Amino acid sequence: MNFLTLAAKNLLRRRGRTFLTVLGVAIAITVLFSLLSLNSGYEKELNREMGSLGVHILAVPKGCPYEAASLILHGGVIPKYLTATDLKNVSSIDGIGLATPMLMQQFIRQDAKTGKDVPHVVFGIKIDEVRELKPWWKVQGRFFDDNETNVMLVGRGLADKENLTVGSILPAGPFKNFTIIGILERTGDQDDQFHFVPLAEAQRVFNKTGMLTTIAVKVKDLSQIEKVSVDMEKIPDIQVVTMTQIMGTIMNLAGSARSLLLTVIIIALIISAFGIINTLLMSVNERTREFGMMKAIGASGLDIGKMVLAETVFITLVGGLIGTTAAIVGSSLIEGFVKSMLPFAPRGSMVTLNPELIGFALAFSVVLGLICGLYPAFISSRLSPMEAIRGGVE
Amino acid sequence: MSGIIEAKSLVKTYRRGREEIHALRNVDFHVNEGEFVSIIGPSGSGKTALLNVLGCLDSPTSGSLRLNGTETWGLKESKLVKVRRENIGFVFQQFYLMPTLTARENIELPLLFSKKNRNKSRIDDVLRMVGLSDRGDHLPSQLSGGEMQRVAIGRALINDPRIILADEPTGNLDSVTSQMIFELFRELNRKGLTMVIVTHNLDLARQAQKMYTLRDGQIVGCDDMACISGRSDIEVQQVAV
Ligand SMILES: Nc1ncnc2c1ncn2[C@@H]1O[C@H](COP(=O)(O)OP(=O)(O)O)[C@@H](O)[C@H]1O
Ligand SMILES: [Mg+2]
Numbered sequence: 001m002n003f004l005t006l007a008a009k010n011l012l013r014r015r016g017r018t019f020l021t022v023l024g025v026a027i028a029i030t031v032l033f034s035l036l037s038l039n040s041g042y043e044k045e046l047n048r049e050m051g052s053l054g055v056h057i058l059a060v061p062k063g064c065p066y067e068a069a070s071l072i073l074h075g076g077v078i079p080k081y082l083t084a085t086d087l088k089n090v091s092s093i094d095g096i097g098l099a100t101p102m103l104m105q106q107f108i109r110q111d112a113k114t115g116k117d118v119p120h121v122v123f124g125i126k127i128d129e130v131r132e133l134k135p136w137w138k139v140q141g142r143f144f145d146d147n148e149t150n151v152m153l154v155g156r157g158l159a160d161k162e163n164l165t166v167g168s169i170l171p172a173g174p175f176k177n178f179t180i181i182g183i184l185e186r187t188g189d190q191d192d193q194f195h196f197v198p199l200a201e202a203q204r205v206f207n208k209t210g211m212l213t214t215i216a217v218k219v220k221d222l223s224q225i226e227k228v229s230v231d232m233e234k235i236p237d238i239q240v241v242t243m244t245q246i247m248g249t250i251m252n253l254a255g256s257a258r259s260l261l262l263t264v265i266i267i268a269l270i271i272s273a274f275g276i277i278n279t280l281l282m283s284v285n286e287r288t289r290e291f292g293m294m295k296a297i298g299a300s301g302l303d304i305g306k307m308v309l310a311e312t313v314f315i316t317l318v319g320g321l322i323g324t325t326a327a328i329v330g331s332s333l334i335e336g337f338v339k340s341m342l343p344f345a346p347r348g349s350m351v352t353l354n355p356e357l358i359g360f361a362l363a364f365s366v367v368l369g370l371i372c373g374l375y376p377a378f379i380s381s382r383l384s385p386m387e388a389i390r391g392g393v394e
Numbered sequence: 395m396s397g398i399i400e401a402k403s404l405v406k407t408y409r410r411g412r413e414e415i416h417a418l419r420n421v422d423f424h425v426n427e428g429e430f431v432s433i434i435g436p437s438g439s440g441k442t443a444l445l446n447v448l449g450c451l452d453s454p455t456s457g458s459l460r461l462n463g464t465e466t467w468g469l470k471e472s473k474l475v476k477v478r479r480e481n482i483g484f485v486f487q488q489f490y491l492m493p494t495l496t497a498r499e500n501i502e503l504p505l506l507f508s509k510k511n512r513n514k515s516r517i518d519d520v521l522r523m524v525g526l527s528d529r530g531d532h533l534p535s536q537l538s539g540g541e542m543q544r545v546a547i548g549r550a551l552i553n554d555p556r557i558i559l560a561d562e563p564t565g566n567l568d569s570v571t572s573q574m575i576f577e578l579f580r581e582l583n584r585k586g587l588t589m590v591i592v593t594h595n596l597d598l599a600r601q602a603q604k605m606y607t608l609r610d611g612q613i614v615g616c617d618d619m620a621c622i623s624g625r626s627d628i629e630v631q632q633v634a635v
Binding site for chain 1: 449451471472475478479483484486490492493494495499502503504506507508549550553
């Protein structure tokens, strides 16, 4: 017999109480584990979705009108240009995942039906890099290679408007002998309305050799956007437009959702800790006589404290195991509920079977047990044997 | 002659709110090694208080207590635990067994605290000594009152104490069983253990060598049963009045 078997037997003796305490711990750990895994899952998913926004930062030539961003987003011509040196400088900044050069130009063509002049926006791009930025791009037909000539991709919206099909050749304008080799599937954004050609071709057609209008940047880690854009600002010639106009709002929402989540976690912890301490203290009170007897037969306060602590750790460990299991099993339920409450809920699954998190939840429940058991253990170790025995008799 | 228990001018005052309760008023108490002493007295006279002070379960308000030559006054709790472990075996009226532990495990329990090496045959010896050789694996709920008290006595014996302090050990037992428990005490006493037994039962108390009478926290009488039973080798105790 040792302290552990003694603790186990003591717990089995008070089955009802033990069960309730274990249940209390289990619920606390379930909540904690769910919230924590939601928190980490939320962050991960959010990061992933932000990643799929593609471009995080745009570099445009300095001196552009402040509306450069909207100009770029919606099409238009920027009168100044960036160079390969700028691209090199941007690429060498820490934290940049991808920096791809673009030349955006526009030409006017008369609409066949209405006879009005309509601006057409053409992007010269490096196809592989852009596809990395926009992994959702799918094409009917095929993508071009960067060194092909006289080839063009068009957005779905543009294709429909102009009655373009794969294989057709643009009838007029500066690209009049370009073959449309692919039509992008609908993306729901401006890409649907644009022409895309290899960067070198755009530079050739518009006579802008070596010139760029934009460098589109994707950062490795979203939290680095600020830092990277500050670094980019330091490059002369460059004006930085971050996507924080859009993303900042989302990030703020996500941030407040997270602090809400954390608050709930902390409150849940405090409540469960007090619940556990209370239950343990009650059981200590009930057992003063038993502790008194133990002192009478040679137990020191430390011995009794150890026993109470062993019982507590036992309870919390079992509770932690049950709670973690329950959280994993019930995670989908909880996830559905939480998602309905969060702004900008990610599409993917937020609760993941993260072994570190499981380890943490278990370690945490034991630490919780130690903390919650310490006070009752201290109280029980301080009971004078005489008081304890009398207390029990009366 | 120096005794194994030497208590001088013991005072124990309890405070209950503003009221002071004098459980022990200036008690001198002397027990020689190997003696069998009983204490009687009406309810509330301070018998339990005295026994608890003697067993270092409770510290006296004032007075001195030497156990086996060690002055216990002012000792820290950690030292008192040691004194208790090495010298004293306690037996209570309510047995105070752990209901989840078998008789054997209950007897073994003090070893867990004293960290003495656990020798299975030692536990067997004790079980035999208290007459429970065939009851070792029974839970307290499967034992009779007398058997439960035997387990408690076995538990008091396992650490080889010098003194057994028993507080109304037969208070919950019928007269036949009580007599059997007393026989066990006498047998242990013959093996050299010092016995101090508090009891309500005058018949049993008279079977001790000395019988002290407590009243209102004071020792008001000491009868030397040895004289009656023909033994004269025990000095008559000075009685504080
Ligand atoms: N912890 C305590 N607090 C207050 N009064 C106590 C306490 N312990 C004992 N007493 C009082 O001290 C007196 C002696 O009690 P006790 O030694 O238990 O008597 P006995 O065992 O002879 O019946 C009683 O009046 C009792 O009420
Ligand atoms: Mg009493």
